[in-house]
Amino acid sequence: xxxxxxxxxxxxxxxxxxxxxxxxxxxxxxxxxxxxxxxxxxxxxxxxxxxxxxxxxxxxxxxxxxxxxxxxxxxxxxxxxxxxxxxxxxxxxxxxxxxxxxxxxxxxxxxxxxxxxxxxxxxxxxxxxxxxxxxxxxxxxxxxxxxxxxxxxxxxxxxxxxxxxxxxxxxxxxxxxxxxxxxxxxxxxxxxxxxxxxxxxxxxxxxxxxxxxxxxxxxx
Ligand code: C5P
Numbered sequence: 253x254x255x256x257x258x259x260x261x262x263x264x265x266x267x268x269x270x271x272x273x274x275x276x277x278x279x280x281x282x283x284x285x286x287x288x289x290x291x292x293x294x295x296x297x298x299x300x301x302x303x304x305x306x307x308x309x310x311x312x313x314x315x316x317x318x319x320x321x322x323x324x325x326x327x328x329x330x331x332x333x334x335x336x337x338x339x340x341x342x343x344x345x346x347x348x349x350x351x352x353x354x355x356x357x358x359x360x361x362x363x364x365x366x367x368x369x370x371x372x373x374x375x376x377x378x379x380x381x382x383x384x385x386x387x388x389x390x391x392x393x394x395x396x397x398x399x400x401x402x403x404x405x406x407x408x409x410x411x412x413x414x415x416x417x418x419x420x421x422x423x424x425x426x427x428x429x430x431x432x433x434x435x436x437x438x439x440x441x442x443x444x445x446x447x448x449x450x451x452x453x454x455x456x457x458x459x460x461x462x463x464x465x466x467x468x469x470x471x472x
Contacts, residue, residue, distance in 0.1 A: 257472050259300030264340040265293045266333055266347035266381075268308035270326045274373070275358040282348045283436040286310040288398075289346035291460035293318045295468055304336045308347050326350050326378040337385055337393075342471060344396040345382045346426075348436070353378055386421040394471060397422040400430040414450035423448060426467060445470055 267289020271279035293305040294315040303318045314320045323329045352375035386395045399416045403409045413427035428443040442457035456466035
């Protein structure tokens with residue numbers, strides 16, 4: 253029998269990667285599969301939480317006993333998360349969010365025949381959902397961010413994580429190293445958890461489900 257130490261808690265998890273359309277058939281995206289966020293949703297539901305999973309272009313099936321809200325773009329993710337977060341005890345932002353989106357979305361396919369040898373795209377900044385949520389969080393709500401960094405040196409990774417925690421103003425930051433063959437779209441993960449003030453409050457490695465349970469242990 254699993255420990256039901258999250259019974260009665262409402263948890264919102266974002267997962268996957270946002271896609272920003274260029275035209276009706278193309279987008280700018282990232283290689284996040286959604287597996288770590290889905291593992292968090294599954295682990296939280298197993299521990300008794302009422303879970304809302306906001307899934308951006310998930311490549312794997314969402315777990316049972318979880319309310320799934322599918323989204324595509326960062327602006328859709330922002331709207332869905334802000335609504336779902338209103339009465340949540342914990343918000344975990346595991347989704348890989350596009351920092352920029354094309355300024356204009358073409359209403360028909362962009363064609364090389366009309367573009368020629370160069371195609372210039374102008375991108376505009378997306379809102380930072382995590383920073384917005386953290387700054388407006390209701391009393392007692394715990395907001396958790398993720399920092400996927402390509403830095404591999406541990407001290408440099410931690411320094412980047414601490415700076416990000418400060419910028420975002422969240423309660424916890426899950427720092428992990430990602431690259432061509434690690435972190436994104438893989439089965440396993442290795443993370444360091446930073447708490448307020450930048451202290452290391454946990455570390456975990458193994459399957460994404462093991463990592464998810466360890467993160468939840470710290471939050472509990
Ligand atoms: O700044 P960076 O993208 O590295 O921050 C990662 C964290 O911030 C993740 O938790 C991600 O879900 C969140 N994020 C966000 N809105 C953005 C960019 C990132 O909420 N526009």
